[in-house]
Amino acid sequence: MTSTPKNSSQPRLKVVPPTVPEQPQTQxxxxxxxxxxxxxxxxxxxxxxxxxxxxxGLGGIxxxxxNHSISGSTMITSTVGERQxxxxxxxxxLTLYVRSNQTVKPGDLLATVSSSSLENQKAAxxxxxxxxxxxxxxxxxxxxxxxxxLEVSQTLEGIAxxxxxxxxxEVNQAKLSSGVARIRAIQQEQAxxxxxxxxxxxxxxxxxxxxxxxxxxxxxIEKSIERLKQQLEIAELAxxxxxxxxxxxxxxxxxxxxINWQIKVSELTNQIEQQENSxxxxxxxxxxxxxxxxxxxQLINQRQxxxxxKTEGVNEIIEGLEKQLEEAVSLVEQKTVERISTQREVExxxxxxxxxxxxxxxxxxxxxxxxxxxxxxxxxSTVLGTVTTPDLDLSNNRTLEAGKEVLSIVNLSRxxxxxxxxxxxxxxxxxxxxxxxxxxxxxxxxxxxxxEDIQPVIQSDPSxxxxxxxxxxxxxxxxxxxQPGLEGVAHIKTPSLRVYQKVSREFLKLFPWWKL
Numbered sequence: 036m037t038s039t040p041k042n043s044s045q046p047r048l049k050v051v052p053p054t055v056p057e058q059p060q061t062q063x064x065x066x067x068x069x070x071x072x073x074x075x076x077x078x079x080x081x082x083x084x085x086x087x088x089x090x091x092g093l094g095g096i097x098x099x100x101x102n103h104s105i106s107g108s109t110m111i112t113s114t115v116g117e118r119q120x121x122x123x124x125x126x127x128x129l130t131l132y133v134r135s136n137q138t139v140k141p142g143d144l145l146a147t148v149s150s151s152s153l154e155n156q157k158a159a160x161x162x163x164x165x166x167x168x169x170x171x172x173x174x175x176x177x178x179x180x181x182x183x184x185l186e187v188s189q190t191l192e193g194i195a196x197x198x199x200x201x202x203x204x205e206v207n208q209a210k211l212s213s214g215v216a217r218i219r220a221i222q223q224e225q226a227x228x229x230x231x232x233x234x235x236x237x238x239x240x241x242x243x244x245x246x247x248x249x250x251x252x253x254x255x256i257e258k259s260i261e262r263l264k265q266q267l268e269i270a271e272l273a274x275x276x277x278x279x280x281x282x283x284x285x286x287x288x289x290x291x292x293x294i295n296w297q298i299k300v301s302e303l304t305n306q307i308e309q310q311e312n313s314x315x316x317x318x319x320x321x322x323x324x325x326x327x328x329x330x331x332x333q334l335i336n337q338r339q340x341x342x343x344x345k346t347e348g349v350n351e352i353i354e355g356l357e358k359q360l361e362e363a364v365s366l367v368e369q370k371t372v373e374r375i376s377t378q379r380e381v382e383x384x385x386x387x388x389x390x391x392x393x394x395x396x397x398x399x400x401x402x403x404x405x406x407x408x409x410x411x412x413x414x415x416s417t418v419l420g421t422v423t424t425p426d427l428d429l430s431n432n433r434t435l436e437a438g439k440e441v442l443s444i445v446n447l448s449r450x451x452x453x454x455x456x457x458x459x460x461x462x463x464x465x466x467x468x469x470x471x472x473x474x475x476x477x478x479x480x481x482x483x484x485x486x487e488d489i490q491p492v493i494q495s496d497p498s499x500x501x502x503x504x505x506x507x508x509x510x511x512x513x514x515x516x517x518q519p520g521l522e523g524v525a526h527i528k529t530p531s532l533r534v535y536q537k538v539s540r541e542f543l544k545l546f547p548w549w550k551l
Contacts, residue, residue, distance in 0.1 A: 104526045104527060104528045104529060105456055105460045105463060105464065105526070105527045105529055106524050106525065106526050106527075107454040107455045107456045107457075107503075107506070107524070107525055107527075108454070108455050108522065108523075108524060109452040109453065109454045109455075109472060109508070109522065109523050109524060109525040110452070110453045110520075110521075110522055111450050111451070111452050111510070111517055111518070111519055111520065111521045111522070111523070112450070112451050112452075112453060112519050112520075113445040113446075113450065113451065113519045114446065114449050114450060114451045114509065115451070116418075117418060117419075117420065117445070117446035117449055118418060118420065118443065118444060118445045118446065119416065119417050119418045119420070119443070119444040120440060120443050120444075121145060121146070121414055121440070121441045121442050121443070121444070122438055122439060122440050122441060123148060123435050123436065123437050123438060123439045123441060124148060124408070124411040124412060124414070124437065125148055125150040125152070125153055125408065125411075125412060125437050126150065126152070126434070126435070126436050126437045127148040127149050127150035127151070127152075127153070127412070127434065127435070128148065128149045128432065128433070128434050128435075129146055129147075129148055129430055129431065129432070129433055129434075129435050129441060130146060130147045130148075130149070130431065130432060131145070131146045131427060131428070131430065131431040131441075131442075132144045132145060132146060132147075133145050133146070133422050133427070133442070134422065134427055134428065135422055135423075135424060135425055135426070135427045135428075136421060136422060136423075137421070137422045138419075138420070138421050138422075139416040139419070139420065139421075139422065139444060140416065140419050141415075141416055141417055141418060141419060142415055142416065143415060143416040144413070144414075144415055145414045145415060145416055145442065145444075146414045146441060146442075147412060147413050147414065148412040148414070149412070150409075150412060153405060153408060153409060153412070155295070156405055157402065157405045157406070157409065160398055160401050160402045160405060161402065163398045164395065164398045164399060164402060167391060167394050167395040167398055168395060169259065170391045170394075170395075171388065171391045171392055171395055173252065173255065174384060174387050174388045174391055175388060176248065176251065176252060176255075177248075177252075177384050177387075178381065178384045178385065178388060179248070180244070180245055180248035180249075181377060181380045181381045181384050182381055183241065183244050183245070183248075184241060184245060184377045184380070185374070185377040185378055185380075185381050187237065187238060187240075187241030187244075188241075188370060188373045188374040188376075188377045188378075189374055190234075190237060191234055191237065191238055191370045191373070191374075192367070192370035192371055192373070192374045194230070194231070194234040194370075195234075195363065195366045195367040195369075195370045196367050197230075198227055198230070198231060198363045198366070198367075199360065199363035199364050199366070199367050201223070201227055201363075202227070202356060202359050202360040202363045203360055205223060205224060205227075205356050205359075205360075206356045206357055206360050224355075224356065224359070232335055235331055235334055235335050236335065238331055239328055239331050239332065239335075243328065245324055246321055246324040246325065246328070249320050249321045249324065250321065253314060253318065253321070256310050256313055256314045257314065259310050260307055260310045260311060260314065263303055263306050263307045263310060264307060266303055267300065267303040267304060267307065270296060270299045270300045270303055271300055273296050274293070274296040274297060274299075274300050277290070277292060277293045277296055278293070281293060414441075416444060418444055418446060419446055420444040420445050420446035420447065421444065421445060421446075421447050421515070422442055422443070422444055423443050423444070423445050423447075423518070423519070424441075424442040424443050427442055430442075445519060447512055447515040447517070447518070448511075448512055448513060448515065449509055449510070449511065449512065450509075450510045450512050450517055450519065451487070451507060451508070451509060451510070452472055452484060452507070452508045452509075452510050452523075452525055453505055453506075453507060454505065454506040454507075454508055454525040454527075455496065455503045455504070455505055455506075456503060456504050456505075456506055456527075457501055457502070457503055457504075458493055458501075458502040458503065458504055461489075461504055463529040463530070464486070464489065464506065464527060464529070465486075465489075466485075466486045466487075466488075466489070467486075468486060468527050468528060468529060469483075469485070469527075469528045470483070470484040470485055470486060470508050470525055470526065470527050470528070471483065471484065471525070471526045471528070472484045472508070472510050472523055472524070472525045472526075473523050473524050473525075473526070474516075474517060474521055474522075474523040475521070475522045475523045475524070476521075476523075480514075480516070482510050482511060482512060482517065483510075483511050484508045484509060484510040484511065484525065485508060485509055486506060486507075486508055486527070487507045487508060487509050488506070488507040489504070489506050489507075490504065490505040490506065490507065492504075492505070506525075506527075508525060
């Protein structure tokens with residue numbers, strides 16, 4: 036019984052399979068959909084974990100430090116304090132003592148300049164100094180004579196005052212006394228006359244000294260005239276030579292050299308005339324002093340005759356004393372006037388000396404200035420470096436204008452580079468960062484450098500689109516292959532950046548948020 040149903044069921048299974056496979060297939064599809072829906076709740080945390088792992092991986096990569104450097108176009112120039120630019124200090128002929136590419140050190144002679152204008156100015160100033168010194172010496176001689184005259188006039192004034200006072204006493208005594216007192220008065224008068232004679236003799240000595248001084252001045256003037264005549268003869272020969280050149284057509288009639296010599300001849304002629312007039316004046320003064328000496332000697336004779344004269348009668352004595360008193364008073368007034376006159380003469384001579392010394396100091400100052408200017412015509416090197424001016428020999432022995440540049444010296448071992456860096460990189464740059472400079476040449480050679488200065492001024496690049504900052508670097512150019520004016524790229528090695536920092540910097544360079 037049990038086997039029968041088993042057998043009956045088996046044939047059904049054999050019959051159904053053709054149809055059953057289709058039904059299960061149609062049924063499997065709806066069954067599979069719930070199967071796919073039921074796993075979703077179980078895979079949802081797994082996806083978040085996956086994304087978390089990815090994000091953590093990216094974050095880890097972003098935290099990886101990478102090397103970073105900042106590059107900027109660089110222009111090479113010479114270094115401040117390591118260069119020298121030589122210009123013409125004066126217009127003149129240049130003589131060079133160096134050649135292009137020659138190495139020089141401080142103190143080496145580079146060039147000299149020959150300036151005829153400066154030489155003429157110096158010669159004229161030296162001539163003026165010589166004339167000023169002669170004038171000062173002459174004024175000092177006049178001062179000595181004037182001071183001597185002042186001393187003599189002061190002495191004579193003192194003697195005259197003493198004589199006046201004594202005469203006054205004699206008159207008073209003569210009026211009050213008699214006999215012996217009168218005789219004593221006469222004797223005292225004689226002694227006074229003798230003293231007066233001594234004073235007059237002193238005055239004669241003073242006049243003799245003045246005369247001797249005038250004689251010395253006359254001799255000096257004669258020597259000056261002789262010297263000026265010699266200079267005039269030389270100047271006339273030079274002028275005659277140049278006038279001959281004018282006649283021959285070699286020199287123009289308006290030549291400055293010809294005009295200068297014409298002026299020189301005219302000045303010397305005028306100076307000779309002035310000196311001859313001064314000589315004539317001194318000769319007249321000498322004659323006047325001689326006449327004064329003769330008159331003073333006659334006065335001595337008169338005083339000596341007075342000593343021998345006998346005074347008769349008291350009234351005659353008193354009258355004579357009063358007359359002498361009047362003369363003594365008059366003499367005091369005369370000597371006072373002479374003393375004041377000589378004192379003013381001394382003051383005038385002192386003023387004259389001060390003026391002439393002032394003029395002399397001005398000329399000496401001008402000579403020092405010209406000598407200093409002449410010293411500048413000898414041009415020496417102030418730095419250690421190389422002469423970089425090309426074709427320097429073309430300027431040798433040529434006449435150049437003042438201020439024209441002659442040559443340049445640069446220390447090629449240390450050059451300066453001007454690096455342009457974008458403003459966005461400024462926060463990474465400081466002076467202790469290493470720098471490598473690569474020239475824009477077909478070479479793999481690179482040069483070590485260091486940051487010297489970071490300019491505080493922000494500028495625009497040639498396109499006007501970006502803001503740049505200029506950095507000054509010092510390049511070690513030991514092989515001296517680099518030259519001012521060359522271009523290249525400087526690489527400034529900054530501290531390492533995280534990957535995310537570098538990516539964000541590059542992103543902000545492409546899309547600057549402050550421009551949005």
